[in-house]
Amino acid sequence: MRLDPEHLVIAPILIPFVAGALLLFFDDRERRLKAIVSILSVIALFVISVALLRISHTDGTANEGRVAVYLLGNWPSPFAINLVLDRLSAMMLMLTSVLAISTLIFSFGRWHRAGPHFHTLFLLLLMGLNGAFLTGDLFNLFVFFEVMLAASYGLVLHGSGLLRVRAGLHYIAINLAASLLFLIGVALIYGVTGTLNMADLAMRIPKIDEENRMMLESGAAILGVAFFIKAGMWPLSFWLPTTYAAAPAPVAAIFAIMSKVGIYVLLRLSLLFFEETPDMPGGFGSQVFFFGGMATIAFGAIGILASQGLGRLAGFSVLVSSGTLLASIGLVQVDVTAGALFYLVSSTLAISAFFMLVELVERGQNAVANVLAITMEAFGKSDEEEEEEEEEEIVGVAIPRTIAVLGISFVACSILLAGLPPLSGFIAKFVILTAMLNPEGLGQGSAIPAASWWLVALLILSGLSALIAMGRAGIRAFWAPPVETSAPRVLLIEIVPVAMLLFMTLILTVQAGPVMRFMEATAISLHAPLSYIEGVMEIPHTVPQ
Template sequence: MNLAQHLIIAPILIPLVTGAALLLFDERQRTLKAMIGLASTIAIFAVAIALFRFADRIDGPDMAQQGVYLLGNWAAPFGIVLVVDRLSALMLVLTSTLAIPALIFALARWHTAGVHFHSLFQFLLMGLNGAFLTGDLFNLFVFFEVMLAASYGLLLHGSGLLRVKAGLHYIAVNLAAALLFLIGVSLIYGVTGTLNMADLAVRVATVGAEQRMLLEAGAGILGVAFLIKAGMWPLNFWLPPAYTAASAPVAGIFAIMSKVGIYVILRLTLLVFGEGTPSSGFGLHVLLIGGLATITFGAIGVLASQALGRLAGFSVLVSSGTMLTAIGMGSGGITTGALFYLVSSTLTISAFFMLIELVERGQDAGASVLAVTMEAYGDADAEDEEEEGGGGFAMPGTMAMLGICFAACGILLAGLPPLSGFVAKFAMLSAMLNPAGGESVAPVPAYIWFVVFLIILSGLSALIAMTRSGIRTFWASLEGTAPRVLVIEMAPVLMLLFATMVLTVQAGPVMRYMDATTEALSATHHYIDAVTGARRVGAPGPEVQP
């Protein structure tokens, strides 16, 4: 094995070792723990970039020799395998891109609000990276539980009545999802005798008609577990309160957690239930209808939200609903645009969660409620000031910077040009309205027009909500003062928004990568051959598979 192959396990080992080592330090050594945690997170980012470049080179027929890591040197399907391809490498880069700004933001004050913050943060990264790399369903459950266990501690970090209440609901819902995960995996194993994803894709074709219903029942239960995590309606009642109650840096990294469910659904849908399989298209109509319902629910929630935190929480639902709808439509061109949208929306929402704390720091308690009252009944004092010709004020530099970042988030969430949110939605809508790429003039089905209308309407909802909140916050502040913002807090927001700018400028190369990712996901034989054909170290020849 070459060095690049050994790097495949590094995104799991680095946070595991770092998180365990940080437990040995006293909590009073916060500066040392912070520096070690930050160094680890930067190292994970560097490894993710290396694997990203590596996957871009080896995806395809050469993947069997280089893109699979056999843990314990056991050949699949008996041993646990880690697999890196374009999709998993993309998710690794996205995770580490969010992790660095979130951790830097936490260093201002949040990492001192409770114990073991840095260990929990590293274990969360371990669970996320492991979920994206594993090629085995049971191992996916293990990493899923590591991720959830760390997220429980991070959500409750800082205490407070609302945070504890939302945290307990979050724990209960995710424990139920974990139980469904086990039930679904058990049914699938009982029918096929394997949990290796590649081997499962092969054996699904051999399942008899009398057992296929049981297999699909297991897949459906497993899907519900991940749809809970993805936030599909009506399984998403827990998400806005939990994300709103979390501290700003925790909510920033939580923006990727709903995408774990999206990732697994996309992976298994194309690999196990893709074209040419006996259960081809299984569950796609559920994803389509559920995705549309989630977009509708999220858009209504965005319009109804008076608090910025809830607005951001419902924006997560709009993002998840758009992704589920794209997957449910089963089109490669739509999936390409959806992957671009996944990256753009995740970066934006993460930046927005951290920006909200900075913006609200200068507001009085209950300012949002008072603003709503003023809209309904007016403000006599303000009218008197206008009559006297007063009421103007000079906006400080801090508020100007926050206002620019707030406007950028609004443009990205609404999908307005010229930023990456517009590019992503334009790519998706173009693929919906012109699936043949200009080679055909077939009429567009009515349901496609409804999907297009709903996606545009969700963007309009975000624009209205963000404009309304921006006016209240920056133009009609109720005795608010300019917040005290540290450079270490402003820099992470700017880093994430800069990443969206890079996506916009490099939209061509990024879209080509997404298109290649979609093609690789559709060519399932490459993934299957890579895993089943991977050779053990020191083996004299190709492995003989059972």
Template sequence: MNALILQLPILPIILPLLTGALMLLVRDSWRRTRIVLPLLSLLLQVASALALLAMANGALPAYWPHGIAVYELGAWKAPFGIVLVADRLSAVMLSLSAILALASLVYSLARWDHMGAHFHPLFQFLLMGLNGAFLTGDLFNLFVFFEVLLAASYGLVLHGSGTSRVRAGLHYIAINLAGSLVFLIGAALIYGSAGTLNMADLAARLPSLAGGERTLLNAGCAILGVAFLLKAGAWPLNFWLTNAYGSAAAPVAAVFSIMTKVGVYALLRLTMLFSAAGGPAPFNGPWLFWIGLATLLFGSMAMLNEQKPQRLVSYCVIVSAGTLLAGFGIGGPTMTGATLYYLVSSVLATGAFFMLCEMIERSQSYGANVLAITMESFGVEDPVFSDRPDDVVGVIIPAAMAFLGFGFACCALLVTGMPPLSGFVAKFWMLSAALEMTPGKAPPVLSWVLLVAVLGSGLAGIIALARMGSRLFWGTQERSKPRLRVIEAGPVALLLLLSVLLALVADPAVRYLQATGEMLYAPQTYIHAVLPSASAGMPGTGGAP
């Protein structure tokens, strides 16, 4: 038992690695094995992530002091060896990605997993890269895990063929290869100036750098930040996202909804570690806030102009990325905890929304959306309605359409932040934290700007999604009765149910994420866990980013 607890931090990486390798050896005719093996792997990943979540909350303090586990690969101490670090933030991201991946995988078993080659191995390697990025303690291995998840995503974004999918996929590959090159250049400059890529060691050495070394490090951080902002979907570097996510297969797009959060996670992690020594751009509050605000405004305006459901959800992903960056840019433990709550809610909502859109589009006749838009634009009366007798007062709604309509309404409420679901709780907590009054001091101007931007984006989302829902469910176009399988409707229902529970039982989640925000604002605890000898020269508390 003790050995298993000590090995917990490596399990989220080892499990998908071994499963992906085994799936390469499984023949296509072994259908049952191709289903059971990845499902078992995902269930074990969910269990290990939830165990890490409990351990980071102090379940067994004898093993992990302060709720931070440092796993030294090869028994080499940091900063010379490779370390994995599991804390509250890592555990939240691991749990979220495992649950979302499980729902996406189950959904794919209906038909998507056998519409292309090597879906299951690529899916597992993607999870390996995601989990490794959330756990790694140094920038070089962050680059390695970025490349692993991107290499797997290149195959997944092309899964299912189709001209639009191939065109968007090749664009996605080219942009992310350029981003990887920028990442490598930034990491090289940081290593040349600081002599380390371990994040804790880098934070400890940062205050002592001056002159040319500090200038070189600032340049490296700026270049590295560009790579993270590209992967986070921040404006103006998000021009690739809508085409890629809007064209991808539904389960792929669903699990991709957390990929942009890897860039946000990296920005948050380094911002908190660098905050005590005056973080260079863009790893500080003002830069993150204004970039997030621009991303939020861009996504909100684009939503009003979008007519295709899956592309509209892609813009919702951009809006969520902008909200996260702006929230983290405001700073403060309470705001950080509230923004993390919003992160969890938005990932669950957009993941469910991508899968739901694919099911809704099956009920639409070919070209129906284009016809409806054209008739609306030119004010053409629909002969279907004009020929109906006055005594027709309603139609019978099939159970499948009722489920799709209810799911669409729930997703719309979540992404726009309307009550009573978790999206409302998240935005209410964020705005109350931004406008928190202190005696004799009014809220800063940035807080009012965030208030207007968040409420405005919610209004834009309500308009865009209400128009889309009216067209999809109450339009005049012909539609077929969709046939939904349990393994398709079940994952969507699970993610929506988790969102409902996140609102109904909000207190444990709020307390956990509030403690996570406070932990991030005490970077000396993280640094001491990784480098015990480096804590002596660190400030007692972390400053505002």
């Protein structure tokens, strides 16, 4: 039997599942074996995701890309469940595997020893993520979401401790409630349309008559709320910074992509299900995306400025990133979406690197003493003591090597999060802004809607607030620590993944041209989902002899 490339589509789900299940049979003392198995499987995931990216992008006709469909159980489409690979899902798979490799290497430093079954939970989380990106069925999406969330509950609590249990309790309660909303939304949509296949839904939804329209739209809205909670849209986002800051560093770093799963689903479903109609410009729900996204950016930017710990700062940067993406998607313009996709990749890499870096930097400090010192500084109590000390100080500071490396990484993260040149954060924001200011294409001189100006202002201000906060945090961590700190003891294996992720953003910057062309092709096929729908609905069904 010849192996079709379609069969490769299920590999990103099977590999972590089998590896994760296999590791359950081994005792936690055989840590080296577990580490080897899991690193081998994530490397295999990376190789496969590269192959899948090639299949989705370069196979088939040049512009259309290729939609590869895997029929589970070989039922004719659109019955039963299926897996669908297109450019967007291939891109998300690749991003997941890159993050997985680096966070897993990071965890070898010490975190994977902090509690039982780390590797199994980590691999099952990857399975859930990959499944959510690949599935072409709403209910199957729910199942993979639950796999992902169940693993994430375990990972948030990894290492235990009062802080994690308290944050984990809130996280689990909120996500259980969100899952119930998810189910209500799916049930309503099924009740009206009689199908759960995404491509089939896209064909049936425009034909729904007026009296059932209300039911369908309320179902879609409830479903949307569930994903807004996952993506962290204000006012559904108060759990996010606390949970991410409390989670162990490698877990928080892989969680950077979990909030993007919500964004991915919202992007895919909203463009697939709801076309623009004259009485509803932008399609159903785009206003909610836009204004909700703007509120999220504002909330995140204020949160960044207000946060005293580095962990919370990173948590709020997740919100800014989510808000930027939601607002850009809400504009429903092809070019803006392309920029948003670039921003998604760049900001996820940066935030993930930052979460790992935070733990390394904070290792040398006592977090409580640090907060206390900041408060004292704010009330101006320690000024006199400092003056006395200064006289004895020797000119020049010997910078330990670790601090130098950490400092450079920190600067790179700041530049990425604030969106300053020369790194990819700047290119992403530049593309979004250019597309927003030229809605009809470059050089057409068309009118810019007032809403766009607000978003432009917010995007730039959020960058500024990130810069201020990161600058302040950097000065306090590296140049003038308010409390006695020792240079953190960092293993090489822990700094390499951070450098790896930052290097990826450097590649994104240097190769911005080809990457941007890929993003544009992705955005075009997202906005005109005919190739996706036809790819799924008209897949030839063959019964093997």
